[in-house]
């Protein structure tokens with residue numbers, strides 16, 4: 364009989380956040396595939412789980428998937444875990460799950476924590492419709508482009524950010540979304556310094572700048588949906604001033620001046636100007 368591939372969620376900080384079923388499955392499968400075996404050992408030791416561990420990460424996923432499928436077809440059952448939270452959510456596993464399903468292997472989820480869902484449950488931002496964008500690009504130009512693309516989405520937008528870029532990213536959010544949009548920074552969820560701040564971007568920047576420790580840790584960022592009747596801050600002003608400026612000067616100069624007047628990013632103003 365073909366084995367089962369279990370996709371097992373593990374804690375995102377607090378080791379107690381694991382289900383009874385997850386522990387049972389991890390104890391009973393033939394092999395656990397882990398992103399970082401040394402990291403996962405801590406969790407497995409804590410629960411006295413002695414199942415053999417194999418490395419399975421983004422750099423060997425494609426190459427390893429074939430071997431894993433062979434083992435499943437030979438009758439072994441395996442569990443995939445990541446360093447934290449739910450595998451495949453900004454973590455490896457997609458290639459493996461797709462290949463397993465194509466090979467007719469049963470893939471079974473063992474649900475548990477995910478930082479994005481945990482953050483959303485406590486942010487106080489609408490949860491009826493949302494889009495998850497993983498990590499935004501690291502480089503400023505690409506990140507600004509990505510923020511401009513999500514600025515108009517009529518649903519809650521969620522993404523992950525590292526402590527290295529949290530300050531720059533929040534500044535970029537302010538320059539595109541303006542000072543009225545409500546955003547949540549959910550930091551160090553389930554850990555000792557858990558902090559969930561839902562506020563305007565100037566206030567969130569104030570919080571980050573207040574103390575270097577406020578920029579440390581793992582972050583989920585949630586952006587409230589654009590209000591259809593309430594365009595993003597500065598945009599109404601942009602729509603008013605751009606046509607006037609364009610009637611007096613070239614596109615590039617008009618965009619530059621519009622950016623100064625509205626506080627909106629220059630590239631965004633330029634894009635808007637060429638659309639008019």
Ligand code: SAM
Pocket residue numbers: 375376445447448449450451452453454476477478479522523524525549550551552553554581582583
């Ligand atoms: N698979 C994970 C999940 O289900 O949430 C996400 C893995 S992703 C590689 C790691 C990112 O998730 C971190 O950089 C951070 O943005 C977010 N994250 C993970 N744990 C978190 C926590 N305890 N508090 C806030 N964000 C967290």
